[in-house]
Amino acid sequence: MDLAHYRKPYPGTQPDYLHPLYVSCLRRAPLKPLVKIPQTLSEVTGPAFERERSLTGACDLTMGEHGEAQGQRICVSGRVLDENGRPVTNTLVEVWQANAAGRYLHKRDQHNAPLDPNFTGQGRTFTDERGHYSFLTIRPGSYPWGNHYNAWRPAHIHFSLFGPAVATRLVSQMYFPGDPMLEFDPIFNCTADEKARQRLVSALDWETTTPQETIGFKFDLVLRGRDATPIEPKHR
Amino acid sequence: MSLQTTTWQTIGPFFRIGLEALFEADIAGEGVRGERVAIAGRLFDGDGKAIPDAAIEIWQANSEGKYAHPVDTQDKLLEPGFRGFGRLPTDDDGCFRFTTVKPGSVPGPGTTMQAPHLVVSIVMRGLLKGLVTRAYFPDEPANATDPILKLIDPARQGTLVMKRSGEHADVLLWQIHMQGPQETVFLEF
Numbered sequence: 001m002d003l004a005h006y007r008k009p010y011p012g013t014q015p016d017y018l019h020p021l022y023v024s025c026l027r028r029a030p031l032k033p034l035v036k037i038p039q040t041l042s043e044v045t046g047p048a049f050e051r052e053r054s055l056t057g058a059c060d061l062t063m064g065e066h067g068e069a070q071g072q073r074i075c076v077s078g079r080v081l082d083e084n085g086r087p088v089t090n091t092l093v094e095v096w097q098a099n100a101a102g103r104y105l106h107k108r109d110q111h112n113a114p115l116d117p118n119f120t121g122q123g124r125t126f127t128d129e130r131g132h133y134s135f136l137t138i139r140p141g142s143y144p145w146g147n148h149y150n151a152w153r154p155a156h157i158h159f160s161l162f163g164p165a166v167a168t169r170l171v172s173q174m175y176f177p178g179d180p181m182l183e184f185d186p187i188f189n190c191t192a193d194e195k196a197r198q199r200l201v202s203a204l205d206w207e208t209t210t211p212q213e214t215i216g217f218k219f220d221l222v223l224r225g226r227d228a229t230p231i232e233p234k235h236r
Numbered sequence: 237m238s239l240q241t242t243t244w245q246t247i248g249p250f251f252r253i254g255l256e257a258l259f260e261a262d263i264a265g266e267g268v269r270g271e272r273v274a275i276a277g278r279l280f281d282g283d284g285k286a287i288p289d290a291a292i293e294i295w296q297a298n299s300e301g302k303y304a305h306p307v308d309t310q311d312k313l314l315e316p317g318f319r320g321f322g323r324l325p326t327d328d329d330g331c332f333r334f335t336t337v338k339p340g341s342v343p344g345p346g347t348t349m350q351a352p353h354l355v356v357s358i359v360m361r362g363l364l365k366g367l368v369t370r371a372y373f374p375d376e377p378a379n380a381t382d383p384i385l386k387l388i389d390p391a392r393q394g395t396l397v398m399k400r401s402g403e404h405a406d407v408l409l410w411q412i413h414m415q416g417p418q419e420t421v422f423l424e425f
Contacts (some may be wrong), residue, residue, distance in 0.1 A: 052257075
């Protein structure tokens with residue numbers, strides 16, 4: 001079968017598995033080299049979520065069961081593109097985050113900060129025909145963790161995307177401009193390439209900022225793109 | 237135009253909030269033909285401790301060897317409603333259990349055919365980017381000629397082959413080790 005393959009990442013733009021400053025990876029990162037395999041039909045296909053499209057109302061995280069969530073209302077939006085600059089359309093975008101006080105609605109989060117009965121911190125939506133997505137949410141707080149003395153994560157929103165194939169799966173985190181904790185965060189700093197790191201920081205966006213209501217932040221995501229034409233080994 | 241792929245970040249310990257809506261243990265669903273099997277897996281860290289906070293995702297072809305995806309143009313039957321995707325968190329004992337049908341063979345590079353396999357993605361706190369591996373089936377003659385298994389050191393190939401449970405023939409057992417002498421083979425593509 002003649003398949004177009006997905007490109008390899010640029011050097012330094014993706015984290016290594018072992019980054020010792022991030023303590024959790026010490027017993028979980030694979031220590032043997034990964035085995036390189038050619039991309040087959042199994043890697044260039046992947047799940048689609050058409051039947052979940054009918055799940056509505058999941059992209060406004062600010063409206064809780066009994067009223068509005070506490071905190072600063074923000075609109076997070078952007079485009080999902082591939083490396084060739086083409087929009088990734090109709091693809092699932094899953095997000096989750098801490099509340100304004102820096103607390104997750106999760107049994108393992110023991111941070112002594114209040115839960116918000118009107119904020120679950122989870123949402124999902126789909127990109128449109130231009131690859132555009134948008135969420136209304138609350139600006140998350142920083143929270144402490146046990147990685148090192150006085151460790152606080154910079155405020156962030158988790159993103160999970162599939163794109164068209166197993167090869168395009170992406171899980172990442174969006175940060176906020178000017179966050180003083182970024183400099184000290186081993187997760188944010190695990191990637192060698194400075195520009196790649198900075199692309200994880202969203203930008204203030206006046207276009208989605210509305211008077212008296214909402215501050216907008218823009219965050220674009222790029223998934224792996226395919227080589228322009230399928231290349232069979234015999235043609236090399 | 238050439239953009240660069242967004243940098244991965246760890247999925248962290250609290251992914252259940254965001255991923256739970258699409259948890260799915262039954263990969264094949266009702267009315268899908270094929271040999272019914274359960275995949276009972278367990279995940280261990282470098283100290284041999286079970287990992288209770290990972291997410292496992294599986295992608296597979298149907299029993300004919302066809303993926304529910306437009307790039308798969310093979311002239312094979314695909315049941316309506318078959319997606320071939322499962323997603324579960326590991327439990328407090330590091331375990332996960334999917335039910336599905338054994339997939340058929342799918343084409344490999346050139347004119348090769350691949351042995352039946354599941355594509356398995358693993359994400360968790362402590363993994364700065366996701367890992368992908370494969371689960372192959374026990375007692376499967378096609379494993380011997382699989383073009384991907386062939387690329388792996390024979391001493392480590394066994395880490396990708398599930399074992400049949402002694403008690404229930406339709407239950408396949410699989411241990412994933414992140415590190416150590418039994419470290420599972422992870423794939424890069």
